[in-house]
Structure formats: structure tokens, C-alpha cells
Amino acid sequence: MTSFQNIVPFKSGTASETAHAHIIRSDAEALEIAQRLAEEFKQTAVARDAQRILPFEEIEAYSQSGLWAITVPKAYGGADVSSYTVAQVIAMMSGADGSIGQIPQNHFYALEVLRNTGTEQQKQKLYAEVLQGARFGNALAEFKTKSASQKQTVISPKADGYEINGEKFYCTGSLFAHRIPTLVKDAEGNEFLAFLPRDSQGLELADDWSGFGQRTTGSGTVKFHRVPVAAEDVIPFGTAFSEPTLVGPFAQIMHAAIETGIARAAFEETLVRVRQARPWIDSGVEHAIDDPLTKFELGRIIADVRASEVLLKQAGRSIDAARPQPTAENVAKASLDVAKVRAHSSETALKASSKLIELAGSRGSQRADGLDRFWRNARVHTLHDASRWKYYFIANYLLNGVLPPRRGTL
Incomplete structure (x- = not known):
């Protein structure tokens, strides 16, 4: 039985019962399609957030575009794009709409577990469904246990x-x-x-x-x-972490991509709003774009946003370098590189989204503009993992040579 509250009708069933999705063949094609869809999704993002309109049509378009199948290995008919390309796609979508950016994260996570622990028969079956347009959700976390590590299902x-x-x-x-x-x-x-x-x-x-x-x-x-x-x-599932695999760092780079995308979008929106804002009364200038302290703040934000983007690229390359033959050492390097961007992007997304409202001035508080959605999305998403523990694992390796734990929350 299925219980819904305020949900539009949904066509259930396996992928074989849905329209076949487009099949993407390259990283470049994936990025081009993602850019186009992100621009479309951005147009109605404020209304979806304000009215809590679940994006059924957008998610159908997203998966039918072929983007939900881009990590399927080439041997099974997929593009098997780089981890950095996956991160870029998610960042683009998150910049347009933070919710849409997060929705496929666990889909890709499940496919990564399948890559590492599934049988040949299971891979053939589930990869085929995804190539046809199937979407995987998730039921991982539990709310009623004493700690997040405990499971009762x-x-x-x-x-x-x-x-x-x-x-x-x-x-x-x-x-x-x-x-x-x-x-x-x-x-x-x-x-x-x-x-x-x-x-x-x-x-x-x-x-x-x-x-x-x-x-x-x-x-x-x-x-x-x-x-x-x-x-x-x-x-x-357990062997995905007891052995050196890339399941953990791959899961985490997608979270970092969500925050990096939100940070970039918040900064770009800040530029728009500053051009519309009035200068501070003590600045002695006629336009906010000439306010020296506004320029100072903008310079700090873009430096942080760009740093997160560079760290994201570095982390993606570390994952891809380890993929042909994962070892304890190269998986640890990938995990630590991902931890760096994960910690930095969390702080950057919160800072950029807060500064957006500050520099927009009182006009930025108007509900119709929905500028607060950037901060709200960033604040809620960053609760997945504490950045302070990312810094701890990074420092513990540098000081004591202790490899980070292998799990999906590093």
C-alpha cells in the first residue's frame, strides 16, 4: 500500500514500463544537456520552493534526458563519465534548484554500490533499467535510533x-x-x-x-x-566499505557538488542584486557597484567560490585516478581530497548565500524574490555531515599518518 499527502499521480512500475530515455554517449554531451535543463528548471525554482510544488515533471525530464544513466559502465551501454563530470552536472542543477540537485544523489550512490558489490546478473538487470529511464530513490537513514550508525530495518x-x-x-x-x-x-x-x-x-x-x-x-x-x-x-553493502572502494568518496563528492553549485548561483545572483541596490549612505558614491566595501565583500566571496570549484575538480580527478585499481592508499587520498572540498563548500555555500541577502539590502528580504532559498537550502544540506570532522580527518592524516575511515559520510 502507498500513502501520499499532497502528491500528484505517479506512474509506478519498472523502467520497462516507462518511455525509453535518451542515452548519453560522452562527458561533453552530458554537460551540454545538463546546462540546458538547468536553465529550464531555474525559471520556476522560486515558485516550487515557495509553494512546495514537488518537481515530478522536472525529474521526469531530467531522467529521460539520459543524465541519470551517465555513470553506467561502458560495458553495459552507458557513458561512464568521469566523477568530475558527475559533480559538474549536480552543481549545475543545484545552482538552478537545490532540491533538484540533491534528488539523484542517492540514485548515483546506489549505482556505485552496485558497481562494486553486485553480481554480473544484477548489474545487467539494473543497469538496463537505468538506461531505459529508471530512477532509484533511497531508504538508508533511520530517525528513531540512538545514533546514525544504528539500523533497525x-x-x-x-x-x-x-x-x-x-x-x-x-x-x-x-x-x-x-x-x-x-x-x-x-x-x-x-x-x-x-x-x-x-x-x-x-x-x-x-x-x-x-x-x-x-x-x-x-x-x-x-x-x-x-x-x-x-x-x-x-x-x-558492508563490503563496499570493508574493502578499498570509491563508494565513500564518490558519495561525498556529490554532496560537495550540491553546495558548490548553490554557492556559485548565490554569488551570481548577488551580482545582479548589487547592480540594483542603492549604495550605503556613508560610501560617498552614487551606485552600489562603486561602493568600496561592497567590492571588498564580493571579492572575498568569489575567491571562496572559485576555491571550492577548484577543490571539487581536484577531488574528482583523485577519484578517477584511483578507479582503475583502488587501493587503501589511493582511496584514502581520494577521500581526503573530497573531505577538503566538502568542508570548504559547506562554509562557502553558507557564506555566499548569506552575503547575497546582506548586499542586496532590505530589498533582498522580499518573499516574492525568494533569495532566502539559497541560504535555507545550504543550511539544511550542510547538516548531512559536520565540516569540523572533515578538518579533523585531514589534520589527523597530516600529523599522524592515520588513514581516514572508509564510509559514505567522510
Whole structure:
């Protein structure tokens, strides 16, 4: 059964029941399509945020464009674009609409787990669905445990496969998904990722996300009551981190890209607003663009934005350099390079989005303009991980040679 609150009708089912998506063949094509779509999504971003209009049409266009399949390996028919290209695509989308930028993050994350722990048969099946336009959501986090590392959603063997019982929260993208990759554990504590069809019996979705930012990510609750799942749709999860893989740094570079995209967009909007603003009374100039202290602030912001962008590119290259043969050392380097941009982009997105309103002046507070959405989106998204711990892991490696932990939250 499926429970919705204020959700438009959605066509469920597997990708074979949907229109076939375009297949992207190169990094350059991916970036060109992303730029075009981002410009389209930007036009209605303020209204979606203000009225909390879930972007069903936009997400359909996004996945049908082929952009949700760009990490599928070439051997299975995909473009297998670079990690930096994935980051650029997400940054573009996040600049246009922070919610749309975040929605496919866990889709790509699930595909990266599949790349590392899935069987050949599972890869052929799930990659084919994605190439046809399937979207994966997520049901990873839990809200009612004492710590984020604890999980209570369980998978149990049955005569014809398995069943799942439990509850998840912050399930970004699941309202728009065809499958919901769900993190579960068995009686022995082993973790798995179950790729559940969205219309599975006993699976209940609730549109109860009420965050003040990232308002239209659809990050609500998913409940599982004796949900059946076939063995072929369950893959190991724990080995994605017990062995040297790029699942962790790849997951984190996408989060950094979301924040970098928000920061860049906030800065560009600041330029527009400063040109419209009045100068401060003590500046002695006629136009805000000639105000020396405004110029000082703009210079500081663009330096930080550009630094985040450079760090993002460096992190992407580190991931791609390690991909042919991941080792403890090169995965650690990739993780640390991603930690650098993750920490920096968190602070930059918050600073740039706050300075936007400050430099726009009192006019920047008008609800109709929706300038506060940049800060609200940045503030909520940066709660995923604490930048202070990123700095800790970076320093601990530099001082003591301690490799960072392998997990999706570094």
C-alpha cells in the first residue's frame, strides 16, 4: 500500500514500463544537456520552493534526458563519465534548484554500490533499467535510533526469497523513484542493499518532509511491513566499505557538488542584486557597484567560490585516478581530497548565500524574490555531515599518518 499527502499521480512500475530515455554517449554531451535543463528548471525554482510544488515533471525530464544513466559502465551501454563530470552536472542543477540537485544523489550512490558489490546478473538487470529511464530513490537513514550508525530495518529469509520490516526517514528521491534501494541488516548484523520496486506490497511512502530548506526533495518516510523482495534484488553493502572502494568518496563528492553549485548561483545572483541596490549612505558614491566595501565583500566571496570549484575538480580527478585499481592508499587520498572540498563548500555555500541577502539590502528580504532559498537550502544540506570532522580527518592524516575511515559520510 502507498500513502501520499499532497502528491500528484505517479506512474509506478519498472523502467520497462516507462518511455525509453535518451542515452548519453560522452562527458561533453552530458554537460551540454545538463546546462540546458538547468536553465529550464531555474525559471520556476522560486515558485516550487515557495509553494512546495514537488518537481515530478522536472525529474521526469531530467531522467529521460539520459543524465541519470551517465555513470553506467561502458560495458553495459552507458557513458561512464568521469566523477568530475558527475559533480559538474549536480552543481549545475543545484545552482538552478537545490532540491533538484540533491534528488539523484542517492540514485548515483546506489549505482556505485552496485558497481562494486553486485553480481554480473544484477548489474545487467539494473543497469538496463537505468538506461531505459529508471530512477532509484533511497531508504538508508533511520530517525528513531540512538545514533546514525544504528539500523533497525531487518531482512529475513523466506521460502521464496526475503521480507523486510522497518522504517526509514530522509528518503530523498523515493517519491519520484521506480525502485527504492533500502539499507537492511540480517540476524547476524550483515548489511545489504535491497532494490525494492516502489509499488511493492507492504511498502508505504509518506510525504512528511518538513525541513525549512531543500523543501521539494521529497525526503519523507518509508515504512516496510513484511515487504517481499527477490534474492536477485539484494546485494551486499558492508563490503563496499570493508574493502578499498570509491563508494565513500564518490558519495561525498556529490554532496560537495550540491553546495558548490548553490554557492556559485548565490554569488551570481548577488551580482545582479548589487547592480540594483542603492549604495550605503556613508560610501560617498552614487551606485552600489562603486561602493568600496561592497567590492571588498564580493571579492572575498568569489575567491571562496572559485576555491571550492577548484577543490571539487581536484577531488574528482583523485577519484578517477584511483578507479582503475583502488587501493587503501589511493582511496584514502581520494577521500581526503573530497573531505577538503566538502568542508570548504559547506562554509562557502553558507557564506555566499548569506552575503547575497546582506548586499542586496532590505530589498533582498522580499518573499516574492525568494533569495532566502539559497541560504535555507545550504543550511539544511550542510547538516548531512559536520565540516569540523572533515578538518579533523585531514589534520589527523597530516600529523599522524592515520588513514581516514572508509564510509559514505567522510
